[in-house]
Amino acid sequence: MKKIFSLQTLYFLIGIALLGGLWELISTLTKHEIPSPRATWLVFREVMQHPMQNDPDYKGIGTKLLSSLERVAIGFGLGSIVAVPLGLLVGSSKAMMGIINPIVQLLRPVSPLAWFPLGLAIFQDSHKASVFMIFICSLWPTLINAAFGASHIPQDHKNVSKAFGFSKWKYLTKILLPFSLPHIITGLRLSVGIAWMVIVAGEMLSGGIGLGYFVWDEGFNGGSIAKILVAIIIIGLVGLLLDKLFLFLQKRFTYAS
């Protein structure tokens, strides 16, 4: 007999029930100023009626979600293309570490939103400015983790390379990259998490399209707190899925010695 409910599932359900109960309580205390889970569910179904609608005057929630994901994908993709090789280089060379590390330490704490007006000034386009902002904030965790991986290659592996006379290319492809890969994926996982958080804020600034704009325009300006809650749930679920995807990759590329 296979167990249908594991203890973990039970804990998960208790957690969800607690969240729902708290929500219900707040809703009651605010005299339904904050809509109840049930009221929110009704709005959710209404929002989900034509999710992929893509008319010039009205775009469905699915279309908005995809446009947010698209910006994240472009910004995050470009950021990773820069951050992974640069991080490996920084981790492999003391000189590069000395040169790049202060720059990273200086720029990393800057709120990604601070880059938005700069992007707007450079590109004269709010869509491109959002992508630019995602690009910048995707750099740091990936760069730092890739550098960490490359600088922590065990002496054993280096000895193999030395003893058998591995070429630079063989060292890169058979030792440096495979060893650093789980660290790189950790960096990507952190980066995509930040990118997803930042895009919503960015779209509130840029306006026009995306989930962030939905929250601001249809939720806050439209006076529908239920729509804000719906958006929060969708943003949360998508963020969770992205995280799980990278967690899966991380496990896939971690090897026992």
Next chain:
Amino acid sequence: MSAISLSPENHTETFHHHHAAPANGYATNSIEINDVSVRFKTPKGVFTAVKDISLAVGRGEIVSLIGHSGCGKSTLMNTISGMVKPSSGSVIANGNLVTKPGPDRGIVFQNYSLLPWLSVYQNIYQAIDAAIHGKTATEKKALVENNLKMVKLWEHKDKLPGQLSGGMKQRVAIARAFAINPSILLLDEPFGALDALTKSNLHVELLKLWNLDNREKTIVMVTHDIEEAIFLSDRVVVMNDGPAASIKAIVDVPLPRPRNKKEIVHDPVYMGIHDKLLGFLVDKLSINDL
């Protein structure tokens, strides 16, 4: 006190100091270590690991370096492999001054040192591919197959190292070292992490591989296992405790080959060598314990 009766002074007449003179009974020297010292710079100052060591190893000879942990025996061996550069003195291997690792010297590391993301097959293939030049891919593949079959791991060729037992991992590492067909094999405490049974089997397997090659490979092994050292070696080099370790004694093992593991332990010659080595190694320990 037994500690006093076992003191090395009582055995002075029985050990030989080799100053890189040709090893006894061997036509040519495979390895010549000449006045080698190794010093490391540490934050606390200069640390001398080994000091003024000279030793010659004949072609086809099996020599064990034995001593307490941290006595510099691995450091000495690493000067032969080229992983460590002597601070003074020189090491000659196959007539050439050692400056870096080379395919004429195969190394089996203490902790297997397999690459965990490569299959058993790929671990050996990549080593061959890097070390051996001027062979086609087909020839290299044949080498992998031969060597994996020799250590009876061909059916495990697609597994990752993480899926193998310690003994199997070390057989892969041995196959990898043999695959590049070096004339000198350097083994750094190769069987230290294995259980007694697996260890015994691997001793026999190692000697089989050595026999297959007409006993032409020179083997230098670092160990702290007396039985292992006697069973495998032609000579056992006992090292003083570091820092600044040097050779304390060299003990010949004139037991005829092939040696039988079960019978050898009752041989009076074996027992004499065993006692002598135990005396060299345990002596210091028992004095400290008093």
